[in-house]
Amino acid sequence: MARQKGDHFYKKAKETGFAARSVFKLEEIDQKHALYRNGGKVLDLGCSPGSWMQYAASKVGPEGRVLGVDLAEITVGAPNSIFHQMDIFDLRIDEDPIKDLVPFDFVQSDAMTKTTGIPAVDCAASIGLVEYALYLSGKGALRPGGRLLAKVFEGPGYQEFLKDFRKAFKKTEIVKPKATRTRSREVYLLGLGFLC
Numbered sequence: 001m002a003r004q005k006g007d008h009f010y011k012k013a014k015e016t017g018f019a020a021r022s023v024f025k026l027e028e029i030d031q032k033h034a035l036y037r038n039g040g041k042v043l044d045l046g047c048s049p050g051s052w053m054q055y056a057a058s059k060v061g062p063e064g065r066v067l068g069v070d071l072a073e074i075t076v077g078a079p080n081s082i083f084h085q086m087d088i089f090d091l092r093i094d095e096d097p098i099k100d101l102v103p104f105d106f107v108q109s110d111a112m113t114k115t116t117g118i119p120a121v122d123c124a125a126s127i128g129l130v131e132y133a134l135y136l137s138g139k140g141a142l143r144p145g146g147r148l149l150a151k152v153f154e155g156p157g158y159q160e161f162l163k164d165f166r167k168a169f170k171k172t173e174i175v176k177p178k179a180t181r182t183r184s185r186e187v188y189l190l191g192l193g194f195l196c
């Protein structure tokens with residue numbers, strides 16, 4: 001917490017009313033890749049405390065929709081956003097809360113369990129979450145040509161996973177935003193042009 005309070009991006013998030021500093025990673029990626037469209041539908045996996053949802057909600061506008069899912073509660077909201085407190089792994093394409101919103105234009109996942117600092121453990125946990133995002137996308141959660149942004153921790157198994165990720169999209173970008181803490185092994189994979 002002490003480290004957080006001295007952090008530039010933490011202060012900036014407080015000042016601008018965002019729930020977390022991670023919004024600045026998303027903003028940087030969005031500025032480069034124009035992730036959202038007016039009226040678009042966004043699925044936000046691992047959305048708590050809610051800064052990515054806040055950002056996405058403002059970008060898709062009043063006609064757009066953002067569905068956020070997390071094990072933990074959120075403290076923010078917007079009229080065009082819905083939140084469900086649940087495990088991502090319990091999401092099913094033909095059930096609430098996603099069945100009436102599919103297909104989404106964009107799936108964003110910042111989901112991660114508590115990190116351990118052990119690369120093999122953190123990498124495996126993050127890959128499991130992204131694998132499920134890809135699985136759901138393939139079942140119809142993401143429209144053909146849609147985009148998926150997901151956080152992954154580098155470690156054993158990452159390169160193999162990256163090969164599979166690349167096969168699902170026309171193009172894949174690997175991004176390490178400036179707001180990522182210097183020592184972190186996290187990167188964001190951005191899949192553009194979903195192929196199935």
Ligand SMILES: C[S@@+](CC[C@H](N)C(=O)[O-])C[C@H]1O[C@@H](n2cnc3c(N)ncnc32)[C@H](O)[C@@H]1O
Nearest residue numbers: 046048049050051052070071087088110111112
């Ligand atoms: C780094 S935080 C996300 C921050 C968020 N993007 C924001 O901007 O406020 C990661 C989140 O992933 C969630 N998470 C991890 N595993 C999950 C799971 N299996 N189902 C749902 N949420 C999960 C955690 O509860 C945590 O809130």
